[in-house]
Amino acid sequence: MARSTTPPKATAAAVPQRLLAEATRLFAERGYDRTSVQEIVEAAGVTKGALYHYFGSKDDLLHEIYGRVLRLQMQRLEAIAGKEATPVAERLVEAAADVVVTSIGNLDDTKIFFRSMHQLSPEKQKAVRADRRRYHEKFRALVEEGQREGVFRQEVRPDLVVDFFFGAVHHLGTWYREDGPLSAGQVAADFADMLLHSVRQP
Amino acid sequence: MARSTTPPKATAAAVPQRLLAEATRLFAERGYDRTSVQEIVEAAGVTKGALYHYFGSKDDLLHEIYGRVLRLQMQRLEAIAGKEATPVAERLVEAAADVVVTSIGNLDDTKIFFRSMHQLSPEKQKAVRADRRRYHEKFRALVEEGQREGVFRQEVRPDLVVDFFFGAVHHLGTWYREDGPLSAGQVAADFADMLLHSVRQP
DNA sequence: CGGACAGCATACCGACCGGTATGTGACTCA
DNA sequence: TGAGTCACATACCGGTCGGTATGCTGTCCG
Numbered sequence: 001m002a003r004s005t006t007p008p009k010a011t012a013a014a015v016p017q018r019l020l021a022e023a024t025r026l027f028a029e030r031g032y033d034r035t036s037v038q039e040i041v042e043a044a045g046v047t048k049g050a051l052y053h054y055f056g057s058k059d060d061l062l063h064e065i066y067g068r069v070l071r072l073q074m075q076r077l078e079a080i081a082g083k084e085a086t087p088v089a090e091r092l093v094e095a096a097a098d099v100v101v102t103s104i105g106n107l108d109d110t111k112i113f114f115r116s117m118h119q120l121s122p123e124k125q126k127a128v129r130a131d132r133r134r135y136h137e138k139f140r141a142l143v144e145e146g147q148r149e150g151v152f153r154q155e156v157r158p159d160l161v162v163d164f165f166f167g168a169v170h171h172l173g174t175w176y177r178e179d180g181p182l183s184a185g186q187v188a189a190d191f192a193d194m195l196l197h198s199v200r201q202p
Numbered sequence: 203m204a205r206s207t208t209p210p211k212a213t214a215a216a217v218p219q220r221l222l223a224e225a226t227r228l229f230a231e232r233g234y235d236r237t238s239v240q241e242i243v244e245a246a247g248v249t250k251g252a253l254y255h256y257f258g259s260k261d262d263l264l265h266e267i268y269g270r271v272l273r274l275q276m277q278r279l280e281a282i283a284g285k286e287a288t289p290v291a292e293r294l295v296e297a298a299a300d301v302v303v304t305s306i307g308n309l310d311d312t313k314i315f316f317r318s319m320h321q322l323s324p325e326k327q328k329a330v331r332a333d334r335r336r337y338h339e340k341f342r343a344l345v346e347e348g349q350r351e352g353v354f355r356q357e358v359r360p361d362l363v364v365d366f367f368f369g370a371v372h373h374l375g376t377w378y379r380e381d382g383p384l385s386a387g388q389v390a391a392d393f394a395d396m397l398l399h400s401v402r403q404p
Numbered sequence: 405c406g407g408a409c410a411g412c413a414t415a416c417c418g419a420c421c422g423g424t425a426t427g428t429g430a431c432t433c434a
Numbered sequence: 435t436g437a438g439t440c441a442c443a444t445a446c447c448g449g450t451c452g453g454t455a456t457g458c459t460g461t462c463c464g
Binding site for chain 4: 037038052
């Protein structure tokens with residue numbers, strides 16, 4: 001790995017990246033349990049020896065996917081929530097629309113994320129839950145900030161707002177079709193609009 | 203089956219009901235693919251012979267669960283949506299709150315419902331999707347009715363409202379805990395409230 | 405130039421898993 | 435009373451799966 005940055009005459013991408021990409025595709029399509037490691041390595045054009053050279057187990061692949069999603073979303077949320085010059089209602093709308101667009105843009109990841117938590121080993125599951133919790137708390141903080149400022153209604157429970165909205169986001173993986181009539185931006189705008197109306201002072 | 207309506211000295215309930223109950227519990231806990239028929243029959247106190255006497259296959263059990271959920275929810279929605287004397291906004295709120303309470307009341311069913319669609323055979327999957335579609339259409343009709351009457355905002359897409367809300371409902375199976383601080387009624391009231399505020403004229 | 409090691413490929417294993425074929429006792433009915 | 439059938443139990447099967455042990459080859463370093 002250290003002698004040449006990227007093999008010049010490789011098939012397409014480096015082997016571990018190819019394995020992860022094909023695993024993502026297959027996990028999203030057939031589900032984790034119904035995808036065999038044999039199918040993954042065949043799709044990537046290698047053998048099991050290669051997979052177990054780079055990954056310790058099948059659910060290491062899954063854990064990688066979860067880590068990728070959480071890192072990306074956490075980073076984007078932090079960037080948006082941190083704009084202290086922007087009114088909180090605008091930041092909430094922007095964060096909501098952004099997570100919808102990003103979830104649709106990586107629809108395979110979204111499908112996997114909300115369906116395959118239980119297939120992780122207990123320790124990895126715990127780690128993922130902790131990260132997701134931190135993410136939700138950051139999102140919830142926006143709602144609480146809006147309530148303190150008086151722009152959002154006091155009677156809604158911030159944690160329920162978050163669970164409500166992210167239920168809808170996770171569900172995207174179930175019904176959204178890339179070739180459907182709605183663009184990611186349209187869905188994002190409507191979802192963010194509904195979220196805003198559900199919390200702001202009438 | 204015809205000679206005695208219910209065996210008086212049976213273990214607890216009739217065998218097929220017990221099988222379905224244990225299967226539901228196990229599917230919700232470990233997932234469909236990670237529950238073996240051996241585990242199901244052991245939990246029910248019988249053997250595989252009994253299971254395959256009453257059910258054609260493992261995914262017949264799953265299909266039964268889906269049918270049970272859809273029949274129940276469709277029936278309840280029809281009862282609520284049909285109250286023509288009640289204003290549409292009230293009917294929407296009542297239907298929304300009811301599906302939340304019912305989903306929490308049958309939390310195992312809810313967990314299974316939103317996770318295990320892909321484990322059904324293609325034909326059964328098609329049938330379930332068709333039923334769920336009819337259910338969503340009935341719910342969507344309430345939104346459209348409110349828009350025609352002018353009590354709901356025109357700019358929200360009714361189908362997106364439905365996908366938004368039922369995403370949150372399905373997600374209940376992931377985060378709601380029976381022993382948590384929130385009662386089913388509290389969640390139902392808040393969810394219904396958020397739904398109403400997200401669609402009604404300001 | 406010769407080990408050492410990374411980067412795979414090959415071959416193989418034991419543990420299930422869903423499903424089936426067959427047996428068997430209790431009960432019904434003619 | 436005996437033939438038939440329902441309601442299961444028992445035993446078994448072929449196939450698949452995640453994982454591993456081992457072999458091979460090219461490259462880099464000393």
